[in-house]
Structures are given as structure tokens and as C-alpha cells.
Amino acid sequence: MRRIRIALARVAGMYTRDRGADDVRxxxxxxxxxxxxxxxxxxxxxxxxxxxxxxxxxGMMQAAEAVRDRRGLPWLExxxxxxxxxxxxxxxxxxxxxxxxxxxxxxxxxxxxVFGVTDAVLLRPLPFSQAERLVHVWPxxxxxxxxxxxxxxxxxxxxxxxxYSPGWLMSLTGVDEPEQLNAARVSGNxxxxxxxxxxLGRVFGMAAEAPGAEPVAVLDWRLWRxxxxxxxxxxxxxxxxxxxxVLVVGVMPREFQFMDNATQLWLPLAMDREAMSWAGGxxxxxxxxxxxxxxxxxxxxxxALTERARAEYGVGAEYGRDADVVALRESLLGxxxxxxxxxxxxxxxxxxxxxxxxANLLLVRATxxxxxxxxxxxxxxxxxxxxxxxLTESLVLGVVxxxxxxxxxxxxxxxxxxxxxxxxxxxAEIAVDGRMLAFALVLTIGVTALFGSLPSLAAxxxxxxxxxxxxxxVAGHRPARRALVTVEVALALVLLAxxxxxxxxxxxxxxxxxxxxxxRVLTMRLQQSMSEPDAARAYWREVMDRLAxxxxxxxxxxxxxxxxxxxxxxxxxEVDGRPLPAGVEPPRTAWxxxxxxxxxxxxxxxxxxxxxxxxxxxxxxxxxxxxEAFARLVFPxxxxxxRRVRAGNATxxxxxxxxxxxxxxxxxxxxxxxxxxxxxxxxxxxVGSNSVAMRTTGDPLTLAAPVxxxxxxxxxxxxxxxxxSLDQLVARSxxxxxxxxxxxxxxxxxxxVLGVVxIWGVVAFTVRQRTxxxxxxMALGSxxxxxVRLVMTEGVLFALVGIVxxxxxxxAVGRVLAGLLWGVAPVDATTLVAAPAALLAVASLAAWLxxxxxxxxxxxxxxxx
Amino acid sequence: xxxxxxxxxxMILTTLDVLGPLHGYGIARRIEETSRGRLTLNxxxxxxxxxxxxxxxxxxxxxxxxxxNRRAKYYSLTKAGRSELARETREWHETASxxxxxxxxxxxx
Numbered sequence: 002m003r004r005i006r007i008a009l010a011r012v013a014g015m016y017t018r019d020r021g022a023d024d025v026r027x028x029x030x031x032x033x034x035x036x037x038x039x040x041x042x043x044x045x046x047x048x049x050x051x052x053x054x055x056x057x058x059x060g061m062m063q064a065a066e067a068v069r070d071r072r073g074l075p076w077l078e079x080x081x082x083x084x085x086x087x088x089x090x091x092x093x094x095x096x097x098x099x100x101x102x103x104x105x106x107x108x109x110x111x112x113x114x115v116f117g118v119t120d121a122v123l124l125r126p127l128p129f130s131q132a133e134r135l136v137h138v139w140p141x142x143x144x145x146x147x148x149x150x151x152x153x154x155x156x157x158x159x160x161x162x163x164x165y166s167p168g169w170l171m172s173l174t175g176v177d178e179p180e181q182l183n184a185a186r187v188s189g190n191x192x193x194x195x196x197x198x199x200x201l202g203r204v205f206g207m208a209a210e211a212p213g214a215e216p217v218a219v220l221d222w223r224l225w226r227x228x229x230x231x232x233x234x235x236x237x238x239x240x241x242x243x244x245x246x247v248l249v250v251g252v253m254p255r256e257f258q259f260m261d262n263a264t265q266l267w268l269p270l271a272m273d274r275e276a277m278s279w280a281g282g283x284x285x286x287x288x289x290x291x292x293x294x295x296x297x298x299x300x301x302x303x304x305a306l307t308e309r310a311r312a313e314y315g316v317g318a319e320y321g322r323d324a325d326v327v328a329l330r331e332s333l334l335g336x337x338x339x340x341x342x343x344x345x346x347x348x349x350x351x352x353x354x355x356x357x358x359x360a361n362l363l364l365v366r367a368t369x370x371x372x373x374x375x376x377x378x379x380x381x382x383x384x385x386x387x388x389x390x391x392l393t394e395s396l397v398l399g400v401v402x403x404x405x406x407x408x409x410x411x412x413x414x415x416x417x418x419x420x421x422x423x424x425x426x427x428x429a430e431i432a433v434d435g436r437m438l439a440f441a442l443v444l445t446i447g448v449t450a451l452f453g454s455l456p457s458l459a460a461x462x463x464x465x466x467x468x469x470x471x472x473x474x475v476a477g478h479r480p481a482r483r484a485l486v487t488v489e490v491a492l493a494l495v496l497l498a499x500x501x502x503x504x505x506x507x508x509x510x511x512x513x514x515x516x517x518x519x520x521r522v523l524t525m526r527l528q529q530s531m532s533e534p535d536a537a538r539a540y541w542r543e544v545m546d547r548l549a550x551x552x553x554x555x556x557x558x559x560x561x562x563x564x565x566x567x568x569x570x571x572x573x574x575e576v577d578g579r580p581l582p583a584g585v586e587p588p589r590t591a592w593x594x595x596x597x598x599x600x601x602x603x604x605x606x607x608x609x610x611x612x613x614x615x616x617x618x619x620x621x622x623x624x625x626x627x628x629e630a631f632a633r634l635v636f637p638x639x640x641x642x643x644r645r646v647r648a649g650n651a652t653x654x655x656x657x658x659x660x661x662x663x664x665x666x667x668x669x670x671x672x673x674x675x676x677x678x679x680x681x682x683x684x685x686x687x688v689g690s691n692s693v694a695m696r697t698t699g700d701p702l703t704l705a706a707p708v709x710x711x712x713x714x715x716x717x718x719x720x721x722x723x724x725x726s727l728d729q730l731v732a733r734s735x736x737x738x739x740x741x742x743x744x745x746x747x748x749x750x751x752x753x754v755l756g757v758v759x760i761w762g763v764v765a766f767t768v769r770q771r772t773x774x775x776x777x778x779m780a781l782g783s784x785x786x787x788x789v790r791l792v793m794t795e796g797v798l799f800a801l802v803g804i805v806x807x808x809x810x811x812x813a814v815g816r817v818l819a820g821l822l823w824g825v826a827p828v829d830a831t832t833l834v835a836a837p838a839a840l841l842a843v844a845s846l847a848a849w850l851x852x853x854x855x856x857x858x859x860x861x862x863x864x865x866x
Numbered sequence: 867x868x869x870x871x872x873x874x875x876x877m878i879l880t881t882l883d884v885l886g887p888l889h890g891y892g893i894a895r896r897i898e899e900t901s902r903g904r905l906t907l908n909x910x911x912x913x914x915x916x917x918x919x920x921x922x923x924x925x926x927x928x929x930x931x932x933x934x935n936r937r938a939k940y941y942s943l944t945k946a947g948r949s950e951l952a953r954e955t956r957e958w959h960e961t962a963s964x965x966x967x968x969x970x971x972x973x974x975x
Contacts, residue, residue, distance in 0.1 A: 006921070006922065024939075025913070027939075032890050032894070034936060036891060058908055058909045067914045071918060
């Protein structure tokens with residue numbers, strides 16, 4: 002209580018100090034007068050009386066000072082004075098202040114922005130209740146209703162099981178501009194399972210799944226805002242989806258997304274309960290683990306369940322062997338982690354370089370101010386006081402740099418959000434928030450403490466006399482500055498090596514022959530009901546015929562799963578006349594359904610035999626084409642033509658005869674080897690959902706609208722989705738790597754620029770400091786070239802040490818980037834030579850430019866000075 | 867002889883208790899006289915101590931006229947100051963008797 006009272010009184014005292022000063026002076030003066038009067042009364046002469054009184058009272062000024070200190074808070078007032086002084090000193094040297102603040106702002110801003118992304122995507126818990134218990138069931142597989150029911154009934158490790166079926170395209174009509182919406186159909190317990198609450202209205206529950214229930218929809222925040230103008234009255238009204246009324250019951254919050262960023266609304270999934278198919282699944286399994294159960298335990302149980310199902314339902318022997326349960330977090334974020342970690346590591350290096358650079362700038366400045374500081378010391382400032390003054394200056398720079406950095410971070414976050422691959426999970430959650438700002442603040446404080454303490458320490462170490470003597474041969478902080486240049490160059494090299502490795506990866510990807518030509522191919526996915534097989538076959542024929550006739554279209558085909566689409570169905574292979582010995586696993590193959598001239602569209606060559614064509618119609622003998630990878634896997638050293646093959650769901654129980662061999666296609670990604678594939682005709686193996694692909698004469702996307710018109714003129718109820726060029730599809734598969742390359746490249750560039758500035762500074766400084774020595778050397782017969790060499794050495798030598806250190810460190814870069822590199826060894830000879838060589842060239846240039854001044858020195862002028 | 871730290875505030879409070887409201891000079895004179903010239907108080911010691919006591923709320927200050935018509939700042943004891951004086955006096959006696967007990971030579975039995 003008493004302490005607080007005193008503190009308040011002292012704080013108040015700071016404000017009334019000026020008035021208080023007069024007060025004190027008057028009080029002391031009256032004291033003096035009374036003492037003088039007393040002395041006079043004792044018989045002294047007035048002048049002597051006052052002198053004696055003063056002697057007894059002690060120094061008036063010191064007393065006033067002591068009272069003033071007691072009144073206010075001297076340390077705070079000193080700090081304020083230091084800050085005022087610092088601002089004044091920095092304004093006298095705006096170039097220096099701008100350089101420091103700019104470098105800090107870039108370092109802090111870039112780091113805070115990357116942290117903002119990493120935090121939102123990787124670090125924060127998923128925005129679902131008890132998210133650590135949520136799992137992705139059998140992520141490799143789309144489950145059928147039968148399987149979901151089986152899990153609900155039998156899996157004890159799973160407290161609750163739900164389904165999530167994305168990618169349903171639905172026409173929205175009854176609005177100004179009819180639109181195709183991307184819906185996800187989900188089980189009734191989906192929202193409850195996640196613990197997700199709507200921003201508006203309500204979500205639907207199990208009742209919505211029941212047959213005959215009123216159709217309801219929950220909207221995505223973005224759809225609600227863009228399409229319905231954020232109208233709160235929309236909840237409770239109906240919209241027209243696929244020509245029928247659907248009641249809007251709620252709107253989800255902005256940051257709610259699940260598994261993908263494309264879903265615009267959620268509808269109840271009313272799956273065909275009678276469907277016994279074990280392969281025609283349409284939904285992802287999502288579940289909540291029972292308390293205390295791990296995904297590994299759940300996986301064991303799942304495999305045991307599928308084993309029983311094999312016997313009970315007579316499904317294939319391979320069913321369920323690969324079944325697993327993966328933590329939702331892992332399944333969602335696992336693929337993004339290497340990318341973000343690489344970027345985070347790189348941006349951390351940028352901050353280190355920025356800090357080193359600023360420390361360097363401050364050292365130069367401290368050197369320039371040696372005389373000023375020495376004068377202050379000579380006038381009685383203690384070392385601590387001077388160190389505090391210098392630290393205050395750093396603090397002012399840090400605060401301004403940090404504030405600017407936060408502004409940059411806000412802009413940078415928006416920029417990053419635009420640059421990130423569109424599939425990046427949790428994209429909607431990336432936003433400026435308190436955690437990001439707190440991070441920027443911590444960075445600012447940490448960095449300021451780091452670079453700020455250096456000049457104070459250096460200043461405190463020097464003797465006043467040495468500094469006052471202004472001895473130019475005693476170069477200021479030379480060892481420290483050389484070390485800093487070395488560190489800068491080493492760090493820049495590490496970043497450069499990373500960027501070069503990524504560049505070589507992306508180049509290697511561009512050079513990959515994917516087995517198909519992706520240019521000028523337009524693709525889109527159509528969903529057909531398949532309820533009448535004859536009509537369905539006729540439908541696909543008509544689509545291809547009509548599109549082939551469209552001007553601008555060269556050739557048309559259909560395929561079950563496009564390369565790089567991320568979708569692939571697989572089956573075990575049986576060869577007629579080659580029974581497998583008991584206990585031997587059959588080889589597996591991907592299977593495809595193709596129609597029209599698909600191989601011509603994507604430019605896959607025929608190697609042997611013939612392609613599938615009109616001869617392979619519904620009533621004709623069953624035929625298939627295989628790719629080279631399949632031929633090598635199943636018929637090594639044999640002729641696959643005319644052999645008969647069965648492959649699970651691709652063929653059913655019928656034998657299909659191989660009529661041709663085509664080139665292999667990299668189906669999974671550019672980086673994975675082409676999988677073995679078999680191709681059957683859509684006539685002989687009907688599937689409901691296919692991608693239509695057509696080779697065009699010009700820019701494929703310009704044909705999207707006319708193609709859509711043609712398709713809807715055949716049947717207006719066919720949903721069209723995923724309209725894109727094959728080039729876009731391929732680019733998406735390399736998006737993460739290109740993102741990392743772009744950022745690493747940018748960061749490496751920043752690092753090199755900072756490094757160049759550092760080397761330049763050191764050499765320019767050396768020239769200034771050694772002017773007399775150089776003049777003397779030249780007067781004694783040294784050539785200008787020798788003078789240039791002498792000072793260049795100063796920059797190049799220490800850069801070279803940095804290059805050696807950085808070169809060793811960059812051996813480890815490959816490991817950080819391991820998950821992203823492709824087609825280049827983590828320790829790559831070219832990178833290890835090219836990056837240091839490039840950096841050495843840049844460093845030499847940075848040293849040479851200021852060193853030229855040494856050559857232009859006139860010995861006579863220099864020595865006379 | 868310099869004033870021992872911690873004892874000055876007790877002297878000031880006692881002075882004000884005995885003499886009533888008084889200016890800084892008067893306090894200094896009184897303390898010097900009471901010590902029979904053994905203590906000398908300079909400004910730098912006395913006035914910061916007065917500020918501190920004022921901040922603590924033990925004394926209050928007011929400008930007034932001195933006996934020979936000079937403007938002077940008069941300090942007087944507050945209620946809190948009175949109880950502080952009692953407390954400090956008690957503590958001082960205890961400390962003094964304790965120290966005295968230590969310093970008195972005594973034969974061990």
C-alpha cells in the first residue's frame with residue numbers, strides 16, 4: 002500500500018517537476034536566508050554570514066538535484082531522455098536509420114508472415130472439438146455404405162463413424178446467374194462428430210439422412226457471402242438445387258473447411274443402403290476414436306473386421322489388407338509439412354542474416370561515433386550509462402523496424418495466401434491474429450537484444466584515451482565486422498544452395514517425360530446415372546461424337562481417372578492358364594476405363610497390337626489394352642498379346658484378351674514411376690463418372706463454354722465439374738515444389754543483396770581507414786592494381802571463409818529439403834560448385850567496386866593531408 | 867558526524883511532534899542543537915528525506931510566514947505520521963536494548 006502510494010507520488014512528481022523545481026529552489030533559498038540571519042544575529046558581517054551558511058548547508062545545486070530525483074523516477078526520465086537523444090541522433094543520419102529499419106522490417110515481416118501461415122496450417126489444433134481423437138478411416142479408399150455400417154456396428158475402437166463424400170456438382174437455379182456448385186454429401190452425424198457449430202442457423206442431424214426427409218443444406222461462408230449477399234434471412238428459405246427445393250438450415254463459419262477447400266455446401270448423404278458393392282464406394286470415412294484408443298489399435302481392429310467380412314460376404318482375398326486408420330491431422334497435414342518446414346527454415350535464415358547485417362551497420366556507426374562517445378565518457382558518463390544510451394538507440398530502431406515489419410507481415414500473409422497451392426489444407430484459417438502479432442513482437446525484442454547488445458559491449462570495452470586519440474590505424478571493431486561478413490556470406494550460401502536444389506528439382510520435373518502430352522487438352526468430369534446401361538453407353542457415344550464435331554476440337558476420348566487427378570482404382574491380376582500357387586499374392590494393377598480416341602488425345606503411343614475401337618463393343622469378345630509397365634510386371638520376357646487376363650472389379654469374372662500394348666503414363670505424379678495399368682472399353686465396362694478429354698487446336702480453356710453447352714444440350718441434368726486443362730492438372734502436382742522454389746529464390750536473393758551490402762561496407766571502410774597507408778605504398782612504388790588487390794582481399798578473404806563454412810553447412814540443406822527434392826541428389830555436385838562459385842563472383846564484385854577507389858588515390862594529396 | 871541511515875526520519879518526526887509545524891531550517895537547527903553540534907545536516911540530506919516522508923504521507927507541507935516575516939514551507943505531522951512515530955520509537959527502543967545487551971560485558975557463569 003505504502004509502496005504504491007510512493008510510486009504514484011513519484012510518477013505524479015514527473016509531471017509537476019518543473020513547478021516543483023521552483024518550489025525547491027525557493028524553499029532552499031528561505032533556509033539559507035534564515036541561516037544567514039541567524040549568523041548576523043551572532044555578530045557576523047552579512048557577506049560572511051551568508052558564506053558560512055552556504056558552507057554549512059552544502060551544495061545548493063546538488064541538493065536540488067537530489068530532491069528532484071527523490072520526487073520523480075530518475076531512471077524513467079533518463080530513459081525518456083535517452084530515447085529523445087536517440088531519435089535526434091538517428092534523424093541526423095537518416096540513411097543509416099532507414100537501412101537498419103528496412104532490413105529489420107523485411108526480416109521480421111517475412112518471418113511473421115511465414116509463421117502466420119505455418120501456425121494456421123500446421124501448429125494450431127484442428128478447429129474441431131477434441132480434434133486429437135478424430136481419424137481418417139482407410140484414407141486410400143472410398144467406402145461404400147455397407148462398410149460404413151459395418152464399422153458403426155462392429156468397430157469398438159471407433160466411438161462414432163461418419164462419412165464425407167466431396168465433389169458432388171449441383172446446379173443452382175432460381176437465382177440471377179445459375180451456377181454449378183460443388184457440394185459435399187455427409188452423414189447425418191458429420192457435424193456432431195466434428196463438434197462443428199454453424200455461424201448462422203443450425204446444422205442437420207441423423208434425421209436428415211432418413212428416406213423421405215426434407216432436403217436440407219448447410220452453406221459455406223464464402224458461398225453465402227458471394228452468391229447470396231450475406232443475407233441472414235436466407236436461413237429458413239429454400240434454394241433450387243438440381244431443379245428441386247432444398248431448405249437452407251445454416252451457414253458455417255468462415256474458417257470451417259473439411260479435407261478440401263472447394264466445398265461450397267454440405268448436404269445429407271443418402272447412400273443406397275442396398276448397394277452391396279465393396280468397390281463402388283463414394284465416401285471418405287471419418288471417425289472419432291473411443292477414449293484412450295490410438296490409431297494403431299484402431300488399424301488392427303479394422304484389419305480384423307475386414308478379414309471377417311471377406312469370409313462373410315465372399316469378397317476378394319486382397320480386401321482390407323491395406324486398411325488403416327490415420328490421425329485426421331496427419332492425413333490432412335502430412336503432405337504440407339515438408340513444404341512449410343522448408344520455407345520456415347529459409348525465412349529463419351533470412352532473419353539471422355538481417356540481424357547480422359544490422360549489427361554490422363551499428364558497428365560501423367559506433368566506429369564513426371567514437372569521438373562523440375569518448376567525449377561523453379570524458380565528461381563523466383559511466384560505461385554503463387553509455388552502453389544504456391547505445392542500447393536505447395538500438396531499441397528505437399528495433400521498435401520502428403518491428404512496427405514496420407508487422408505491417409509487412411500483414412501484407413505478406415495476404416500475398417502468401419495467394420501463392421500457396423490451392424490444395425493447401427486449412428487455407429481458410431490463415432488470417433492475421435494475435436498469435437502472429439505476438440510472434441512478431443517476440444522476434445522484435447529478441448532481434449533487438451541480439452544486435453543491440455553488440456555495439457554497447459564494444460563501446461564499453463574501449464578506453465577513453467584510445468578513442469579520443471582518434472587513431473585511424475586502430476580500425477574500429479574490425480575483427481567483429483569481418484566475422485559478421487563471414488557469417489552473412491555463409492548463411493546466404495546455405496539459402497542459395499537450397500534455392501538451387503529446388504530449381505534443379507523443378508527443372509528435372511519439367512524434363513520428365515510423363516508418357517503423355519498435356520498441352521492443348523481440355524478435360525471435365527461428367528456424372529451419368531447408369532440406371533439404364535444401354536442408354537448410358539449411347540450417352541457416352543453421343544457426347545464423344547457431338548464434341549468431335551465441335552470446331553476447335555481435334556479428337557475426343559473419355560477416361561475413368563485422368564493422370565495426376567489423384568484418383569486410381571486398383572485390382573489384383575489373374576492370368577488364364579497360370580494359376581497362382583497357394584499363399585502367393587497376385588500382382589496388382591491400376592485399371593482404367595477408356596472411350597473414344599483417348600490415347601490420341603493424350604498422345605500415348607501404341608507399342609504393339611492395336612488400340613481399343615469400335616470393334617470392342619458391348620456384344621463383342623472382351624478385350625483390353627495394357628501398358629508397358631504392366632507387360633513388364635506380369636509378362637516379363639513373354640508376349641502379352643492374345644493372353645487372357647482377369648482383374649477384380651475391372652473385369653468381373655470374365656476373361657479379357659489383351660489386344661495391344663501402349664506406352665506407360667505417369668499417373669500418380671511426375672515423380673512416381675508409371676504404375677502398371679490396364680485399359681478396358683467403356684462399352685464393355687460401364688462406369689457412371691468419367692472425365693471427357695479433348696485435344697484442341699487452340700487454348701483449351703476457351704472451349705470450355707461451348708463444350709458445356711453441347712453436353713447440356715444432350716442432357717441438361719448432367720453435372721459438369723473439374724473443368725480444367727491437362728496442363729493445369731499437371732501444374733497442380735508440382736505446385737508445392739514451385740511454391741518452395743519461389744520463396745527460397747526470393748529469400749536467397751534478399752540474403753545475397755544483404756551480403757553484398759555487408760562486403761561493400763567492409764571494403765569501403767577499409768579504403769577509408771587505410772588511405773594514408775595506401776598513399777604511402779603507392780609513393781614507394783606500389784601499383785594502383787596492387788592497392789586494389791590489397792583492399793579487395795579484405796572483402797574477398799572473409800567472404801571466402803564464409804563460403805567454405807556455408808558450403809559445409811549446405812551439405813545439410815538437402816536433408817531439410819529431402820521430402821521436396823526430386824531428380825537431384827541431396828548432396829548435389831553441381832549445386833555445391835555452382836552456388837559457391839556464383840556467390841564468390843558476386844562477393845568479388847561487391848569488393849571490387851569500392852576497392853577501385855584505392856586505385857584512384859593520389860599519393861601526393863593523401864600524404865599531404 | 868554524518869546522520870546514520872534510517873535514523874533521520876525518526877529525528878524529523880520527533881522534532882515535529884515536540885515543536886509542532888516547523889520549516890526545514892528550524893528542523894535542521896533543532897536536530898543540530900539536540901545533538902549538541904555532533905550532527906551536521908546539509909540540504910542534500912535533509913530535503914530528500916522530507917520529500918520522502920511527504921510521499922509516504924507521514925508529514926504534510928504548507929507555505930506560510932516565518933517568525934521574521936519570511937515565506938517558508940512548514941511541515942507538520944499527520945495522523946499517519948504520529949502512529950509511524952510511535953512504531954519507529956518502539957522499534958528503536960527494542961533495537962537499542964538488544965544491541966546494548968550484546969555490548970554489555972557480562973561474565974559467564
